[in-house]
Amino acid sequence: MRQLSFWRVSGWRWLLRGAAAAVLALVLLPLCYLLVRASEAGPAALQLLFEARTLRVLARSVALALAVPLLSALLAVPLAWLTTRTDLPLRRMWAVVTALPLVIPSYIFAYLLVSVLGPRGLLQQLLQPLGIERLPDIEGFPGALLALTLLCYPYVLLTVRAALLSVDPALEEAGRSLGLSPWRTFVRITLPLLRPALAGGGVLAALYTLRDFGAVSVMRYGTFTRVIYIQYQSAFDRSGAAVLALMLVALTIGLQALELNTRGRARYHRGHAAAKRKPMLVHLGRWRWPALLLCAAVALLGVGMPAAVLLFWLVRGLTLGTPLPALWNATGNSVYVCLVAAPLALLGALPLALIAGRQRSGSGRLVERVAYSAFALPGIVVGLALVFFGARYVPAIYQSVFLLQAGYLILFVPEAFGALRAALGSVNPSLMEAGRTLGRAPAQVLRSVTLPLMRNGVLAALAIVFLTAMKELPATLILAPPGMGTLATSIWGAVTQAYFAAAALPAVLLIGISSVPLAIFTLREAYQ
Amino acid sequence: MKIVGFRKALLVGFLAAGCLVSGCVSGAPDASGTALSAPPVASGEVVLYSGREESLVAPLLVKFTAATGIPVKVKYGSTAELAATLLEEGSRSPADVFWAQDPGGLGAVAAADLLATLPQTTLGLVPMNFRSARGDWVGVSGRARVVVYNTNKVLPADLPPDMWGFTEPQWMGRIGWAPGNGSFQVMVTAMRKLWGEEKTRAWLQAMIANDAKEYPKNTPLVQAVANGEIEVGFSNHYYLLQISKEAGTGLAAANYFLPGGGPGSLVMVAGVGQLATAPNSANAQRFIQYLLEPAAQGYFAQDTFEYPLIAGVEIAPGLQPLASLNIAALGVGDLIDTRGTVDLLQDVGALE
Numbered sequence: 001m002r003q004l005s006f007w008r009v010s011g012w013r014w015l016l017r018g019a020a021a022a023v024l025a026l027v028l029l030p031l032c033y034l035l036v037r038a039s040e041a042g043p044a045a046l047q048l049l050f051e052a053r054t055l056r057v058l059a060r061s062v063a064l065a066l067a068v069p070l071l072s073a074l075l076a077v078p079l080a081w082l083t084t085r086t087d088l089p090l091r092r093m094w095a096v097v098t099a100l101p102l103v104i105p106s107y108i109f110a111y112l113l114v115s116v117l118g119p120r121g122l123l124q125q126l127l128q129p130l131g132i133e134r135l136p137d138i139e140g141f142p143g144a145l146l147a148l149t150l151l152c153y154p155y156v157l158l159t160v161r162a163a164l165l166s167v168d169p170a171l172e173e174a175g176r177s178l179g180l181s182p183w184r185t186f187v188r189i190t191l192p193l194l195r196p197a198l199a200g201g202g203v204l205a206a207l208y209t210l211r212d213f214g215a216v217s218v219m220r221y222g223t224f225t226r227v228i229y230i231q232y233q234s235a236f237d238r239s240g241a242a243v244l245a246l247m248l249v250a251l252t253i254g255l256q257a258l259e260l261n262t263r264g265r266a267r268y269h270r271g272h273a274a275a276k277r278k279p280m281l282v283h284l285g286r287w288r289w290p291a292l293l294l295c296a297a298v299a300l301l302g303v304g305m306p307a308a309v310l311l312f313w314l315v316r317g318l319t320l321g322t323p324l325p326a327l328w329n330a331t332g333n334s335v336y337v338c339l340v341a342a343p344l345a346l347l348g349a350l351p352l353a354l355i356a357g358r359q360r361s362g363s364g365r366l367v368e369r370v371a372y373s374a375f376a377l378p379g380i381v382v383g384l385a386l387v388f389f390g391a392r393y394v395p396a397i398y399q400s401v402f403l404l405q406a407g408y409l410i411l412f413v414p415e416a417f418g419a420l421r422a423a424l425g426s427v428n429p430s431l432m433e434a435g436r437t438l439g440r441a442p443a444q445v446l447r448s449v450t451l452p453l454m455r456n457g458v459l460a461a462l463a464i465v466f467l468t469a470m471k472e473l474p475a476t477l478i479l480a481p482p483g484m485g486t487l488a489t490s491i492w493g494a495v496t497q498a499y500f501a502a503a504a505l506p507a508v509l510l511i512g513i514s515s516v517p518l519a520i521f522t523l524r525e526a527y528q
Numbered sequence: 529m530k531i532v533g534f535r536k537a538l539l540v541g542f543l544a545a546g547c548l549v550s551g552c553v554s555g556a557p558d559a560s561g562t563a564l565s566a567p568p569v570a571s572g573e574v575v576l577y578s579g580r581e582e583s584l585v586a587p588l589l590v591k592f593t594a595a596t597g598i599p600v601k602v603k604y605g606s607t608a609e610l611a612a613t614l615l616e617e618g619s620r621s622p623a624d625v626f627w628a629q630d631p632g633g634l635g636a637v638a639a640a641d642l643l644a645t646l647p648q649t650t651l652g653l654v655p656m657n658f659r660s661a662r663g664d665w666v667g668v669s670g671r672a673r674v675v676v677y678n679t680n681k682v683l684p685a686d687l688p689p690d691m692w693g694f695t696e697p698q699w700m701g702r703i704g705w706a707p708g709n710g711s712f713q714v715m716v717t718a719m720r721k722l723w724g725e726e727k728t729r730a731w732l733q734a735m736i737a738n739d740a741k742e743y744p745k746n747t748p749l750v751q752a753v754a755n756g757e758i759e760v761g762f763s764n765h766y767y768l769l770q771i772s773k774e775a776g777t778g779l780a781a782a783n784y785f786l787p788g789g790g791p792g793s794l795v796m797v798a799g800v801g802q803l804a805t806a807p808n809s810a811n812a813q814r815f816i817q818y819l820l821e822p823a824a825q826g827y828f829a830q831d832t833f834e835y836p837l838i839a840g841v842e843i844a845p846g847l848q849p850l851a852s853l854n855i856a857a858l859g860v861g862d863l864i865d866t867r868g869t870v871d872l873l874q875d876v877g878a879l880e
Contacts, residue, residue, distance in 0.1 A: 053874065114748065120757040134757070139742075218744050220708075222880025230708065230870065230879065233608035236636040237867065238615065320776045325583070380609060387613050391620040399603075399622050478613050482575050482622070483601035485582065493582040493604055495747075500774050502583055 012442040020351040024370050027410055030377055031249060033385035034242045041239035048243050058247065060141075061210060061223040065255060067145050068209045069202035072153035073160075075298060076201070077194070079153075080160040081186075082291050086282045094295045095161075096519045101302035102154035102464070103514035105471035107214030108491060108507055110147040112306045114138065114218060122309070143219035148209050150302045155208065156201035158464070159422050162456055163197035164190070165525065166426045169279035182282060200422045203372070204415065206255055210248060210376035213474065224248040225378045232380060245381050252376040256369055307511070310504045317501020324505050327490060331509055334486040337401065338469040341408040345465040346458065348409050349416035354446070356417075357424035368421070375414035382410050383478030404479040408469055415468060416461035423457020424450070456525050463521040467514035487513075574600045574811045577614065579607030579628045580798060584832050591827070592818050598811045607633035607710070615640055619805050624812035627668075627800045630710045634665045634801050635864030643801040647813060653820045654837045657859045658797045667797030667860065668819045669828040670835035672765040672853060673715050674783040675792070676753045682760060689788030691719070694760075695734035703740040704758035706749050707878040710866070711764050711796060717869045718791035721862045725872070732876045742878075747771070754781040762792075766833040769844070789854040795835065797860065 038045055048054060082088045083095040101109075116122045119134040127135075138146065167190065175185040216226045224244055231241035284291055317324065349371075356368040374382070386407050390398040397403050427450065435445035451458065473488045480486065487510040494503035578585050582604050589600045603610070603623070611633040614621055621642070628634045637643060643664035651663050658667035675687060688694060694703060706712050719728040741758055743749035750767045752758050765783050772779050786792040800819060802812045818824055825836035833844045843849060873879035 053880070057880065111748075115751075118752075118757070120752070120755045125755075217708075220742055220744055227880050232612050233606065233708075233710070236608065236611055236615070236632070238612060316776065317774070320774075322774070380612075383609075384612055384616050387616040391617045395620060398620070474609070477603075477605040477609055480603070482577075482603040485604065489604060490582065499581075499583050499770070 016351050016354060020355050020367060023348045023352060023409075023413060024367065026348075026406065027371065027374050027413060029389060030374050030382050030385035030410065031246075033388050034245050034249070034381065036388070037238050037242035038246055041243055045239065045243045048240060049247070054244070054247070057222055057224055057227050057244075058251065060221060061248070061251060063141070064144060064148065064216075064221070064223055065206040065209050065251075068148045068152055069156065069205040071145065071149045072156045072205045073198055073202060075149065075153045076156035076160050077191075077198075078291075078294060079298065080157050080164055081190075082295065084161055084164045085279060086284050086288075086291070088284060088288060088291055088295070092523060094299070096522050097299045097303055098295060099154045099157060099518055099522055100299075100515060101150050102158075103467045103471070103511050103518060104151065104302075104306055105214065105473065105488060105491065105507070105510070106147065106151050106212050107218065107473065108310075108495065108503075109151055109306055110143070110215040110218035111495065112309045113143070113147050113150075116305055116309065139219050140221055144216050144221040144223075147215040147219060148212060150298075151212075151215065152205035152208050155204040155464075156198065158460055159197040159201035159204075159419070160194055162422065162460065162525065163194050163426065165456070167193050167279075172279065196425050197422060200418055203256065204418050207252060207372065207375040207414070210252065210255075211378055213378055213380075224251070228378055229380065238384070241381075245377060248376055248378075249373055253369060253373055256372050307508075310507050310511075313500040313504035314508060317504065320501075322501040325490065325494075325502055327487065327506055327509060330485045330487050330490045330506060331513070333480075333484055334470055334488070334510065335513060337404060337408070337486065338466050340405060341412060341469040342462045342466040344405060344409055345412040345416040346420075346461050348413045349420050349461065352413070352417050353420035353424055354450075357421055368417075371417050372414050374410060379411065379472060379474030379476075380478065382407055383475040386410075386475075386479055399479075399481045401481060401484070404476065404481070407475045407479045408472070411472065411475060412465045412468060416465050419457050419461035419464060420454065423454035423460070427453045459521050459524065463517045466517050470510055470514045572598055572808065572811055574598060574624045574808055574815050575622050576600050576602045576625045576627060576815070577610045577623045578602050578604050579610050579626075579633055585627070587831070588819075588824060588827055591823065592815065595823070596814060596818065598814060600815065611636045614642060614803070618642070621803055621805055622807065623803050624806040624808050625800055625802055625815055627798070628665075629798050630714060630796060631660075631667075631799060631860045631864050632710060632714065632866040634660070634799050638662065638664050638801065642804055644804040644806065644809065646802060646816065650813070650817050650820065657857075658795075658837050659799070659860065660801075661859065661861050665799045665801035666816065666820070667799040667837055668824075669798050669832070670795045670837055670850065671711065671798070672785060672835065672850075673711065673792055673794040673796070674763060674765045674768075674785055675760050676750050676763050676768055676781050677760045677784055678753050678756055678758075678780055679782050680780045681756065684782075684784060687760070687784050688786075690786050690790040691715075691762075691792035692731065692790070693788075694738070695731060697738070699738050699760070701739045702759040703735065703738055704743055704749050704752055704761040705735065705740045706743045706745050706762075707873050708742075709745050711746070712762060713866050713869050713873070714796050714863050715762070715791055715794055716873065717863050717865055718794050718856055718858055720865075720869065720872070721858060722791050722856060729872065729876060732873065732878055736876065736878060750781065754779040756780065764796075765847070769833040769846070785848055785853055787854055789856060791856055793854045793856050794858070795850065795853065795855050796863070797837065798834075799860075 079098050083091055083098065088094060114121065117135065117138050119137055124132060124135050171193070172185055172189050175189045180188065210223070211225060213225045213229060216223050217229065224247065228241045228244050231237045231244065352367050352371050356364045386403055390403045431453065432445050432449055435449045440448070471488055473492055476486055476488060487506045490506040491503050491510065585602065589602065593599055607629040610626065614623065614626060614637050626634065626637060638660060645663045646666055651659055651666055654666050658670065659665065677687060716728065719731060743752060746763045746767045749761045750763050750771055753761045754771065768781055768783055800816050802809060802816060806812045820838055822841055825838050825841040828834045829836045829841055829843050833847070835843060835850050870879065
């Protein structure tokens with residue numbers, strides 16, 4: 001047998017560690033910035049920490065960050081199951097459509113939700129003939145919960161669907177052959193197998209909820225992100241904002257501990273080298289009608305409603321002769337930066353996922369926690385942190401597209417990490433070990449065994465980062481070089497000043513472009 | 529076979545990304561959209577940080593460049609975000625000019641000594657109360673605070689002469705406001721100046737007692753008045769004009785300029801300042817000067833429905849002339865303490 005040199009094995013290990021350390025250092029930059037700014041607040045910082053108002057903000061953030069993933073799971077599990085395991089009519093279409101809300105920017109979505117479901121919104125106008133004069137207010141917690149659940153449940157949907165597709169059907173068949181009903185098979189065998197996917201997708205949903213500004217500001221629900229923005233916007237108070245942002249980081253770390261506990265020490269990959277095969281589809285029979293109703297209701301609220309209102313604005317603007325902006329540059333810039341951001345985030349997340357996924361030790365967990373710690377930070381904080389370091393220490397790339405990409409890397413590495421981590425968890429390590437005992441170097445095993453086995457996770461990471469970067473706004477505004485507009489900044493500029501027709505065109509373009517990779521990924525994953 | 533295809537695809541993806549990254553070193557993404565046809569201008573270009581929106585600024589920049597030959601590169605953002613960015617950049621900022629939506633953003637940047645003193649020829653074009661006392665920024669267009677009312681439900685004669693009138697219990701459940709909005713906060717700052725802290729606090733508490741419905745910003749607020757969700761809303765004058773234009777039909781809403789004076793009869797300015805560290809100060813000053821010339825002032829008046837600040841420019845049809853408004857006697861310096869205002873709003877529970 002060919003003997004691998006010491007260097008090829010341990011050199012690889014150090015390369016992996018070095019890459020991981022570099023990425024983690026970048027991810028931790030915003031935290032350093034926050035510590036610098038918070039320390040300027042002095043004793044006032046401590047006072048702010050224990051104010052009753054701050055504690056209310058904390059309570060609201062926790063409530064939302066728990067309720068959104070919970071409700072998302074309740075939506076995502078049936079939808080994922082229906083679109084992968086049943087003979088639901090138009091299954092492929094529903095698979096794509098139910099994932100689509102992920103591509104809609106939250107600041108647009110929440111705005112549209114209010115203009116349709118608000119007390120005197122479009123829905124009320126439709127119901128007017130029935131004598132309904134106003135609908136109940138949806139702003140506050142219910143509105144924020146509704147908007148963020150519709151925007152975030154696709155995170156859970158995608159991870160759960162991937163898990164359903166990779167579960168060994170033999171386990172479920174064994175359950176059935178031992179006399180379990182289909183329902184009990186699902187509850188006792190399938191659902192427990194989905195635990196890591198639910199936890200992974202749930203954490204992404206929870207952290208996105210904490211980071212999001214658009215929905216909570218339109219719904220006027222005072223979570224950390226909104227209060228941090230108020231500090232910047234109204235009081236120009238960078239120290240106060242930094243103290244609040246550090247509390248948000250602490251909350252993020254607390255939430256992660258919850259997720260790590262639910263995963264426990266169980267293994268979720270296939271027991272042995274069972275050939276991958278498709279599970280039997282469940283025949284829905286009469287149940288297909290309620291199933292279709294669920295899919296249609298979610299699609300109507302999450303995709304149909306925003307698309308309809310945007311098209312209405314656009315058509316109204318066109319018929320009134322409103323001049324529409326030329327968007328060639330903005331579209332090109334958006335696609336260009338996101339096409340770069342997606343593989344960069346993937347490359348950045350890969351060493352982290354390999355370390356965290358293969359080591360159940362403390363260092364694996366530490367990597368995981370650090371990778372997620374900055375995830376919930378609002379874009380404005382990440383943007384200002386890079387302004388702080390960029391203008392001071394690397395003026396050569398300051399206000400260039402490189403700094404924007406660094407910002408995207410910080411913002412999106414955790415998302416790519418989440419997708420890769422879940423994919424790696426369902427790969428049986430003995431396959432990689434077999435590769436090593438057959439004389440392959442670690443890098444070769446990664447290339448020829450591990451990556452191909454987790455290809456759905458890789459594609460998921462690419463698609464998710466691409467479309468989240470497309471809709472990212474606050475960090476883009478701060479970090480994009482002067483003169484570089486994107487679709488997201490065009491929408492934002494128009495909608496804040498009630499130029500609805502001018503906002504609708506870039507919004508339709510953004511949603512259309514982001515839908516493409518998501519649709520390709522969804523169809524490829526489930527029906528290849 | 530599929531696995532090989534996937535690996536190849538991945539490899540191609542990374543290579544493409546690599547090319548793109550290296551491509552942008554040589555300036556591949558043409559951000560300005562003009563650089564391809566025009567010869568490269570390295571030193572003449574003005575870098576503008578604009579807290580005002582692109583739909584308003586971009587057409588004006590085209591005119592400016594056509595008139596002067598000076599190209600402009602813009603970074604758009606909210607006034608607060610750009611102010612925070614300028615504060616973090618400090619003396620290393622690449623910006624020449626900061627154009628802010630409100631005096632608060634300019635005040636924060638000026639307080640950090642980041643703005644240069646403007647020439648007297650520029651400052652002199654604008655009345656004293658619409659520019660900074662230190663001469664480091666100047667207002668370029670004005671916006672009036674108004675009460676927007678639903679014309680089906682409220683008669684102008686029923687509206688009070690000043691803001692205090694809305695504390696009456698008859699307004700219970702009929703008012704909308706946007707405490708998170710910058711212009712609203714400027715009005716509260718004016719209240720604190722003119723009425724004092726205690727009366728302002730009493731007014732805010734009365735609004736809460738009257739169940740004023742909160743909106744995230746002015747656009748949805750004005751729309752809620754127009755569709756009858758609420759009967760009156762505190763806003764700026766031009767939102768109604770813009771929303772009517774977009775809707776294409778008459779709306780059941782009108783602007784009411786409070787005749788009784790006081791903090792509700794406020795004219796606020798959007799303004800510009802030149803960075804002390806501006807790499808290109810001569811052209812920056814030319815740009816600021818241009819914003820106060822009749823061409824630009826006429827553009828503000830006719831296309832964005834704002835008030836021009838220099839003499840002799842016609843205002844949009846349907847607007848009351850500035851001279852006929854009972855404007856509160858306040859200078860811009862009186863209106864920059866938004867921090868104290870936010871503290872007060874948070875203290876009474878109007879803002880989180």
